[in-house]
Amino acid sequence: MKTYLQNVNAMLLLRRCHRLKPFGPLSINRNQVAPVVASCAVRLCSSSSNDQRFHQHGFSVSWRHVLAGLLAGTGAVLAYGLHHHKAIEKSSPLPIISQEEVTRHRSLKDGVWVTYKGGVYDITEFVSMHPGGEKIMMAAGGAIEPFWSLYAVHNQEHVLDILSGYKVGELDAEDLKKQYTFKSSDPYSSDPERHPVLHANSLKPFTAEPPPEILSDSYITPTAFFFKRNHLPVPQVDPDSYRLHVEGLPKGVLTLSLEELKTRFPKHTITATLQCAGNRRSEMNKAKQVKGLNWGVGAIGNATWSGAKLRDVLLAAGYGPDVAQWARHVQFEGLDKEITGSAYGASVPINKAISEEGDVLLAYEMNGEDIPADHGFPIRVVVPGVVGARSVKWLGKIVVSAEESSSHWQQKDYKGFSPGIDWDTVDYKSAPAIQELPVQSAITTPREGSVIDRSEEMLTVKGYAWSGGGREVIRVDVSLDGGKTWNVAKLKSSDKEGDQTSPPLGRAWAWKLWEITVPLPPEAQELELICKAVDNSYNTQPDTFGPIWNVRGLLGNAWHRVKVKINEDDDEE
């Protein structure tokens, strides 16, 4: 049986690169959220041995990056659209405003003004509606261009439409000249190349997932197909000059080179699944509009990770009983930076970080090779059992603290709320930062809308299942009739046939793949396939998305439902 990848490979070879015409610059208007194909010259990256499968036919071509479904910012598009009525015409000539005056407007109290290409805009009213939340305040009192080049989702015509509605003046010409000394080069220009089979949800920052079928093809997700969720441009790190700083301990700062990390501490290897908190957001989005990248079921992957144990490094840096008295969190800072210079950051509870059984790694290898740039070269902290956002890439600093990370992503994002809470009522302080994730499963094949020939008689359904906190998945139930009756799927803990070994209790960091082959029900013309998993705390997935809906579209773990049709017409064969 051909794997899905082999099929994709064959398909890619059929469609030669030079037959794809570039479409010119990205342009999506407000009414067009259907997939577009963008030009983006990308060569196959060769950092993973798995990519060799694509070279095996002797081709050495440059593919253009096929970006099926550029749905990044769909949420933003709709949210902006709601407020577009504010973009009314203003016909009277606008005053000239100095940069000094603009700079005075950097708070909700004083008003929030920004400049864009010589125009001055009072966006005070818009702040609460901004899909990106309070991050918009970083631009208050200054130019918005640097931020838009970082968050490229703004490079859309309708965003300018909305902005124009808030115009209050023209920036003084002298001030404008000074301002334009800002170097507007693309901070993403040095991002690495990506595999063309990935479906990008956004380009800047780059976020992408593989087709779901690939996930069930192999127990270990090949590195090139592992989902990517960057928050900022990929930093270019020189492994020789790289230093990791461990701070907050009585001995003072411990600074470690990459070589020291590799040689001073035992090398540990774990197999762990990482999942984005937004995985399956597209399904929650159907229950009711949410904000965020429109992930399918592919924002999850399973890899082997090797590196030093965070515990060992903390002990070497002076962690001891005295520190245990006051330390509550371990904060991580990436080398990926905002315009303001502040780094991507997150933290995990100290007991997860210091526990022998917590298995938190400072990983320098992914699937047996150096961690590639997109996944955090040279060091990524891997926090198994915990939401992907805490496994900080391009790790630059570790801080032992009494406090959580103060970063946006710890405090104002990656939290879950009641379905009754909307953007008007959300209080980020009221919910804890997501750490352990709930039990999850999804069908990877067949896909929604597939047609199955009646003559095939049997149907095979495949998927993945995983739970946070090291809780092992003990069962996956599969229904063919929308949840009326249920069958138990066969679980796989490795690619070895019949391998049923269990990980140590509380340390089941890796997913299980599952599979079930059942006879096609004789009468049915359409099947509603459903899967749901149970972990060893006997937690299970909720039935529907509506009641777990939350403003940020996170933690989407309701039953996965896939409708397929049965084709009764045997004559076509």
Place this chain on the structure above:
Amino acid sequence: MKTYLQNVNAMLLLRRCHRLKPFGPLSINRNQVAPVVASCAVRLCSSSSNDQRFHQHGFSVSWRHVLAGLLAGTGAVLAYGLHHHKAIEKSSPLPIISQEEVTRHRSLKDGVWVTYKGGVYDITEFVSMHPGGEKIMMAAGGAIEPFWSLYAVHNQEHVLDILSGYKVGELDAEDLKKQYTFKSSDPYSSDPERHPVLHANSLKPFTAEPPPEILSDSYITPTAFFFKRNHLPVPQVDPDSYRLHVEGLPKGVLTLSLEELKTRFPKHTITATLQCAGNRRSEMNKAKQVKGLNWGVGAIGNATWSGAKLRDVLLAAGYGPDVAQWARHVQFEGLDKEITGSAYGASVPINKAISEEGDVLLAYEMNGEDIPADHGFPIRVVVPGVVGARSVKWLGKIVVSAEESSSHWQQKDYKGFSPGIDWDTVDYKSAPAIQELPVQSAITTPREGSVIDRSEEMLTVKGYAWSGGGREVIRVDVSLDGGKTWNVAKLKSSDKEGDQTSPPLGRAWAWKLWEITVPLPPEAQELELICKAVDNSYNTQPDTFGPIWNVRGLLGNAWHRVKVKINEDDDEE
């Protein structure tokens, strides 16, 4: 505002004991599963200070035990009923059979025969249908009376009906005489007295729950109202001669008196919720018939427990790194015994038992007083975050082992299965023994079917929420409209107003009570109230019972739904 208990108290005082007529011996026929009132002289037990509230009016009366809703064995009744057609008339005279011959029939291969009051019965066919599972095999080849006196659910007319269908002969008269030397005294005769407000699900063994409103009356459940789920008669233990044996460690057996347990080890106190795996089975039962006691939402309670840490005792008994190499489980044996002499038993994973943060206690106090007889006097192991069945009462023996407890309750009960698995297909080896329980919540007030006056304008809904594994409940969502819209309830972590202190991460052993007061929806005539909880792993409860249905009716944690009516007629006031 009067508490529910005060109301119950007043009600009980109104109904004087001597006005209740005993109904004579228990009799329930197959078509009568409605509540019956049985006679059972019980004085108020005075082991708990809370009971003093019942004495405060100067009354010192003996109440008869009001057993509203003796639903014990309802599952059994129906399961038996299914096979009642087998009880066909056999008119030809039956042969005389010797005890020797009966004794030869003690396996499915040789046939399973039992005797009852001089009759011989071939129950081979019935073994697989027995609601109590394989325990019926204990009686194979002998008299069934001793077992029926232990499991009093069998003392029902229809059980005899079913048995009669399997009659194959008469026991030899001489053998019958010898057999009747068996002392048929009631092993439950020394069971302690119980509070009359408890709703008993079965009397022998005694299992009972409080009215739900009592649960939300106080953060700490008064001992007298704490649910009771005994599996066997309550053993009478003399505290002076009591000895606890710790086995399986290289130093040999460590034997500890009660005094030694109290003085040799530091006293620890935790507040922990215990929940029966069958809590809320009555709701699952409505989705589809299950086997087991028909619990409402009251098979849960929250108490303070004080005692020695199991960890400390294991270390004193010689637990160390060598033992850690091979030890995987800690087994517990109660002093409550089967007819065969085998004890109630269970086990927990070694890492739960030995962990500093696991907080497993060998408790000698419950709510600040000696643990009462029904809850395990003098020592109960309390395993917080784990299903109640592992918190073995009347603890007699601890065994460190590479294996789980081999007891019926660990191996053949207290496991969860797919809704697609029935008694015909269940394979107990295929599921892990329940340890940590999933996230749970229920409404304690108002009750199903309550009528609320429109003039009250506001509605207050109360309940409890808890999760296994030390995971803290972070939110309870409440709906008044069957799940369409949701409100966030106020959580209580103690009886202190405004106390929002959180337990250490991963050690949230105690429930939260919750409460919400909302305006009555203007149009509605009926409300479907729902609650669902979320824990700090963001696990949540499934929407419905059907898809979590399982043969044993365990792990019932779907949304709790309560329908109430709104009375629009103000004139009656």
